[in-house]
Amino acid sequence: MNSRSLQTTIIFLVVGGILALSLGGFFGSASRQFNSVLIDIQTWFSSRFTGLQDFITAPRDIVSLRNRNAELETQVSQLQAQVIELQQRVNETEILAALVDFSRSNPESTYKAAAVIGRDPSPFLHYIIINRGSNDDIRRGMPVVTNQGLVGRVDAVIADAARVQLITDPASSVNVYLQNAETSAVAFGSVTGDISLDMISQNSTVESGDLILTSGLGGGYPSDLIIGQVVTIRSLEFELFQQATVQPAVDFTRLEIVLVITNFRPVDITPLEPLPSP
């Protein structure tokens, strides 16, 4: 080994030793400053390299990201459709569960569930159309209910559909009794879809909140079906009867599934009604 190469080797060893000692923290603050300079330099190079790498590979990534984004958007739209469908099923299931509870708590009647598929095209009439008809043993006059209370009765039937007159129809009248007042009355529908009570005896004490149930008189409806609650009472001394407005138990604007009571046969009392004297 000649003197020059020996000198080079020694220089390398010295510098290497100083570096090793410096990195090992043996030089105190001088070592930390040296380290921080090194780290700053490395950081600078690293960030520049990362930037360069991003610049070179970015177009490819954008294309792949766009494709991936499109795939994910497709998946999201599919999942949203599924969520909507499942929400509809959940709503339907909740309604059906409530109706099943109602039918279990009223085992004396037999029920047939039907979906509401339309309403009368005329704004003068409050009728709904259901998807069960004579093929499902639905007959004219059968009462229609929900778990909340009375909805109406079947007015016309075809093979796979039926038309139901709601108790809010202006031509509808239902014989009822007020549970707390223990008096009978008649519930009438109206143009606006509100229900009002009439024919309440002046001797009865009616209060706001009194529960209204079908009385079964007249044979058109079974007894003890809930109609609603009294909201306001109008009592004038010179009138024969008191009147009241009713808060219906059923939300008639959101009817989706109803139950038809199939073991009830309405009684036609028309022949028993007295004829008007000439």
Add this chain to the structure above:
Amino acid sequence: MRNLIAYPLLGLAVIFQSAIISQVKLISGYADLPLMILAVWALQDRVKSAWHWAAVTCVMVGFVSSMPWPVVAAGYLGVVYFAQILQRRVWQAPLLAVFSVIFLGTLFIHLLSFAVLRVSGTPFAFDDVIGLITLPSLLLNMLFSIPIYALVRDLARWVYPFEEYE
């Protein structure tokens, strides 16, 4: 043969009316899609089948609705009658004619419905019917008549092409 489009079109209109439009209420009134289609169709100068369309509408609406069928029949045939009269007089302003026919037709059908239901024993108050049903329905019919006019006019041009008409 193209006139047979009346059956699916009016069938869909009645289904649409029963399932959707009857639930879009303004107070207690709602639009009458079959009436609007019929009125605009009858006002098209090339159309020769308005009475047939009216008959089809009467049968379909009469089948779905609980309204006595003479009211439905007289109402929709009356709309075509109004349209035929106005078509000859205000033919240069078709949209004005559409508004006029729909206005008159709605009033006619509602007054007829009110009269017949009242006579048959339904307790209606005239003020309630006008304020809660007829005026809101008129407003909705007027609003919806503009897009219906554009659609039915294009349909009439397809059913009765200009060359064939000439």
